[in-house]
Amino acid sequence: MAILQVQDLAKTYGRADTAVTALGGVSFSVEKGEFVAIVGASGSGKSTLMHLIGGVDRPTAGGVVIDGKPIFDMNESELAIFRRRNIGIVYQFYNLIPTLTAEENIMLPHLLDNRRPDEGKLNDILEATGLTSRRAHLPHELSGGQQQRASIGRALINDPALILADEPTGNLDSKASREIVDLLKLSNKKYGRTLLVITHDEGIALQADRIITIMDGLIVRDEGVRQ
Amino acid sequence: MKLTARLALAQVKAQKNRSLMTILGIGLSSAMLTAVCGFVASAKDAMDAALGTGGNYGVVRMAALGIVGAIFASIIIACAAIVISNSFRVSAGERMRQFGMLKSAGATKKQIAASVMYEGLFLSSLGIPPGIAAGLLAELAGISVANNAFHSLYEGGVFVIDIVFPFSAAAPTFILSIAVSFGTVMLSAWLPARRAAAIAAIDAIRTSDIAMGRRFFPGRAAGGHTAMGAAPPRLMERVFGFEGALAAKFIKRSRRSFRAAVVSLTISIVLIVAAGSFGSMMGELTALMRDDAGAAVSVRYLRSIKVNGENGETIQSLPALPYALAESISEKLREYPDTAIYGGGRVGEGVLPIDESMATDAYKDYLRRQWQGAIEWPDRLDVNISTLDARQYEQICGIAGVPLGSRIFVNYLRLRTDTGYAAAFAPLDAPLGTMALLDHNGEPYSLKIDAAISGSDVPAWLPRVAGYCSVIVPETTADAFTWLADTPDHAGFAAYAEQVMGRLEPGGEMYYGFYTVTDWTAQIAQQNTIFDTIMFFVGGFVGMLALIAVTSVISTVSTNIRSRSREFAVLQSVGMTREGIRRMLNLESAMSSARSLLFGLPIGLTSAYGMYRALDMMGAIAFSVPWAAIACCVLCVFMITWLTMRHTAGRLKGMGAQDG
Ligand SMILES: Nc1ncnc2c1ncn2[C@@H]1O[C@H](COP(=O)(O)OP(=O)(O)OP(=O)(O)O)[C@@H](O)[C@H]1O
Ligand SMILES: [Mg+2]
Numbered sequence: 001m002a003i004l005q006v007q008d009l010a011k012t013y014g015r016a017d018t019a020v021t022a023l024g025g026v027s028f029s030v031e032k033g034e035f036v037a038i039v040g041a042s043g044s045g046k047s048t049l050m051h052l053i054g055g056v057d058r059p060t061a062g063g064v065v066i067d068g069k070p071i072f073d074m075n076e077s078e079l080a081i082f083r084r085r086n087i088g089i090v091y092q093f094y095n096l097i098p099t100l101t102a103e104e105n106i107m108l109p110h111l112l113d114n115r116r117p118d119e120g121k122l123n124d125i126l127e128a129t130g131l132t133s134r135r136a137h138l139p140h141e142l143s144g145g146q147q148q149r150a151s152i153g154r155a156l157i158n159d160p161a162l163i164l165a166d167e168p169t170g171n172l173d174s175k176a177s178r179e180i181v182d183l184l185k186l187s188n189k190k191y192g193r194t195l196l197v198i199t200h201d202e203g204i205a206l207q208a209d210r211i212i213t214i215m216d217g218l219i220v221r222d223e224g225v226r227q
Numbered sequence: 228m229k230l231t232a233r234l235a236l237a238q239v240k241a242q243k244n245r246s247l248m249t250i251l252g253i254g255l256s257s258a259m260l261t262a263v264c265g266f267v268a269s270a271k272d273a274m275d276a277a278l279g280t281g282g283n284y285g286v287v288r289m290a291a292l293g294i295v296g297a298i299f300a301s302i303i304i305a306c307a308a309i310v311i312s313n314s315f316r317v318s319a320g321e322r323m324r325q326f327g328m329l330k331s332a333g334a335t336k337k338q339i340a341a342s343v344m345y346e347g348l349f350l351s352s353l354g355i356p357p358g359i360a361a362g363l364l365a366e367l368a369g370i371s372v373a374n375n376a377f378h379s380l381y382e383g384g385v386f387v388i389d390i391v392f393p394f395s396a397a398a399p400t401f402i403l404s405i406a407v408s409f410g411t412v413m414l415s416a417w418l419p420a421r422r423a424a425a426i427a428a429i430d431a432i433r434t435s436d437i438a439m440g441r442r443f444f445p446g447r448a449a450g451g452h453t454a455m456g457a458a459p460p461r462l463m464e465r466v467f468g469f470e471g472a473l474a475a476k477f478i479k480r481s482r483r484s485f486r487a488a489v490v491s492l493t494i495s496i497v498l499i500v501a502a503g504s505f506g507s508m509m510g511e512l513t514a515l516m517r518d519d520a521g522a523a524v525s526v527r528y529l530r531s532i533k534v535n536g537e538n539g540e541t542i543q544s545l546p547a548l549p550y551a552l553a554e555s556i557s558e559k560l561r562e563y564p565d566t567a568i569y570g571g572g573r574v575g576e577g578v579l580p581i582d583e584s585m586a587t588d589a590y591k592d593y594l595r596r597q598w599q600g601a602i603e604w605p606d607r608l609d610v611n612i613s614t615l616d617a618r619q620y621e622q623i624c625g626i627a628g629v630p631l632g633s634r635i636f637v638n639y640l641r642l643r644t645d646t647g648y649a650a651a652f653a654p655l656d657a658p659l660g661t662m663a664l665l666d667h668n669g670e671p672y673s674l675k676i677d678a679a680i681s682g683s684d685v686p687a688w689l690p691r692v693a694g695y696c697s698v699i700v701p702e703t704t705a706d707a708f709t710w711l712a713d714t715p716d717h718a719g720f721a722a723y724a725e726q727v728m729g730r731l732e733p734g735g736e737m738y739y740g741f742y743t744v745t746d747w748t749a750q751i752a753q754q755n756t757i758f759d760t761i762m763f764f765v766g767g768f769v770g771m772l773a774l775i776a777v778t779s780v781i782s783t784v785s786t787n788i789r790s791r792s793r794e795f796a797v798l799q800s801v802g803m804t805r806e807g808i809r810r811m812l813n814l815e816s817a818m819s820s821a822r823s824l825l826f827g828l829p830i831g832l833t834s835a836y837g838m839y840r841a842l843d844m845m846g847a848i849a850f851s852v853p854w855a856a857i858a859c860c861v862l863c864v865f866m867i868t869w870l871t872m873r874h875t876a877g878r879l880k881g882m883g884a885q886d887g
Contacts, residue, residue: 056428077335084333099237111230
């Protein structure tokens with residue numbers, strides 16, 4: 001069964017003569033455990049698509065079904081709680097809350113639920129993200145790559161059905177980028193997470209199972225990658 | 228601790244200076260609310276003790292006191308809410324990206340709102356307890372001031388009961404003040420909390436820096452028009468150069484951020500100006516009283532009527548005071564040590580028909596001013612016929628240079644105008660010879676005048692015992708007689724005078740206004756006590772509200788400057804000098820200060836004038852612009868804004884305050 005179904009999803013900003021159609025009605029579905037890269041020119045609507053899938057924005061038309069649930073049928077707080085438990089989001093910048101330690105930032109979805117994650121799970125993720133020795137540090141004491149790994153750790157902590165990442169390596173050097181990609185791939189291969197990654201980096205896109213290309217708010221190509 | 232609470236606490240800690248100012252504002256407002264609650268409770272207890280609690284009066288009294296308390300409390304709450312709410316608004320704006328992050332990690336609206344409310348909770352828990360303690364101290368101080376005043380007024384015979392305000396810190400009052408203070412803070416946090424929670428996750432995520440705060444807590448007047456005080460950038464550029472234009476643009480852009488500071492400053496300015504004007508009016512009224520008295524003690528005899536105690540009918544008029552008796556009273560009163568007595572009596576009144584040719588230029592001038600150009604020429608002048616006790620009569624004859632037995636005209640007038648007393652002047656030209664007068668019934672008679680005195684020849688006491696424009700005649704029976712006493716021991720003399728006059732009273736019968744002894748020193752002291760007590764409370768109230776406004780100014784100005792460090796860096800990188808940035812900031816603080824003054828001063832003056840119209844029912848005092856209060860406002864507003872700006876800018880990196 002498809003973990004994610006996107007149906008005729010459209011988003012228009014503004015009204016009448018100043019209206020910008022960021023997304024012109026796209027449909028696709030993603031199977032559980034798939035690693036999908038989304039590519040396209042700047043301004044083509046990639047981030048818009050991701051925000052809609054993550055439920056942080058509302059579409060002008062169309063729907064998103066995650067794990068069998070049409071997310072836009074939920075009210076705002078239901079959606080917030082659903083997001084907390086089922087979706088992990090990683091942005092390009094500013095993913096961490098500066099006043100919380102790396103460890104706390106990773107545990108954020110749990111803290112919002114007012115529960116502690118089990119220690120084994122947390123240690124696993126700290127291990128995988130290479131942050132065990134840095135767990136008590138504040139974000140400004142971490143490098144850009146470490147910060148980004150922490151935000152991926154946060155996206156993993158809740159065993160979400162879906163991980164969305166918007167240019168997670170956008171402002172990192174090639175070594176740090178490779179570490180991030182490795183971590184994402186690990187979550188995909190080892191933990192079986194479904195992964196949707198927006199990227200400008202062809203090297204990263206080619207490591208995915210499938211590449212969706214967007215142009216002017218529409219899908220122009222959707223094809224598998226031969227590994 | 229819950230995550231939302233921890234994040235709130237982190238924010239409170241991260242913005243130490245602003246948090247401190249908010250805590251101060253919360254503390255001040257809860258102190259004021261506590262004091263108001265305490266005063267109301269104490270006044271109720273005092274009244275219950277003095278008047279009893281029977282019947283419906285207790286309820287009525289409580290309602291009346293409650294309304295007065297509620298009026299003061301709402302002024303305080305309004306001011307506090309404006310200031311405190313602004314602080315939460317700014318804080319929520321700064322946390323916008325954090326909220327975006329939390330939202331995309333699955334925080335609900337409720338959790339976001341709760342996090343803002345927690346800030347309120349932390350700041351309250353730091354601000355309210357010391358505030359309540361300060362409020363109890365203020366209540367204690369206020370009560371002891373009021374008790375001293377009421378007690379001395381009771382001792383002076385102004386009040387028939389000795390009202391004592393008990394210190395009241397009873398549990399219900401205490402709980403009420405905590406609840407109201409806490410409610411005020413929570414109310415202030417609630418609006419920003421709700422707004423922060425309502426922002427769509429996507430908008431919070433997209434935020435870049437403070438642009439976010441601006442976008443979601445925007446200035447209402449984002450459009451083109453220019454508010455008062457914010458001069459158009461073009462004009463500012465012409466006058467102050469590029470920095471002026473930048474300053475004007477910034478002021479326009481951040482009008483919303485400054486609004487709370489401007490509004491609270493404006494309220495304070497209005498109150499300070501009004502209070503200053505109120506104080507000077509009260510002072511003038513007191514001075515007027517002192518001026519009218521002109522002596523420590525006055526003793527007056529009035530020809531009176533004998534009244535039937537049963538039906539209130541006049542039985543007979545009592546005789547006028549024979550001159551010999553008046554003279555003997557003068558002598559008796561003079562026996563009191565170190566005391567000078569000036570005695571004089573009113574014999575009768577006359578009307579002097581006048582025409583323009585008899586009037587002096589000073590009198591014409593006076594009338595012209597009075598009638599604003601169009602003189603309505605009066606055809607009569609009231610003249611008093613007066614007598615003086617022997618010693619004073621001799622002195623006046625000496626001044627006039629005429630032998631005893633002469634009739635002397637006191638050519639001296641001092642009139643009340645709309646704007647207070649006009650200076651004294653001589654109304655008539657050469658009023659010698661025979662004066663043709665009309666008596667009460669309009670029958671003509673004449674009086675031969677031997678001499679006239681005017682100007683500095685007229686001793687200060689003379690008009691007070693004989694009236695203005697009087698003809699002094701030698702020893703005559705008088706209807707009314709006044710003795711003014713200059714004495715160091717006013718209280719002792721007053722008691723002595725009572726004794727002297729009391730001997731005159733025929734026993735057992737009821738007399739109307741036979742004599743009065745007035746100790747002006749005591750009266751003025753009582754007046755001063757009332758005045759000082761009122762000013763203590765007015766000053767305390769206005770002063771504390773002004774302090775709340777000051778906390779807002781400090782926190783607004785410093786937050787604004789700190790949030791613009793990047794803007795300053797950009798300006799410096801394109802070649803603006805530090806001096807230039809400082810100049811821009813100076814202009815900004817001057818402009819925003821000017822704005823609150825521009826609103827505050829006219830409103831303050833208008834309310835001061837309204838108060839003057841209400842207070843000055845007898846037309847005794849002139850309206851004077853409270854320059855001292857205005858100068859104080861202008862100076863303080865500019866100083867506080869400028870100092871805060873300077874201090875904050877000095878602490879920014881690369882913006883050292885070394886003077887250039
Ligand atoms: N809030 C908004 N209001 C108006 N237009 C918007 C808004 N957000 C995005 N757009 C427009 O929608 C279009 C798609 O934007 P989007 O951010 O999805 O592009 P993108 O593919 O992520 O680009 P990039 O690779 O540069 O991040 C762009 O033309 C953008 O200008
Ligand atoms: Mg994008």
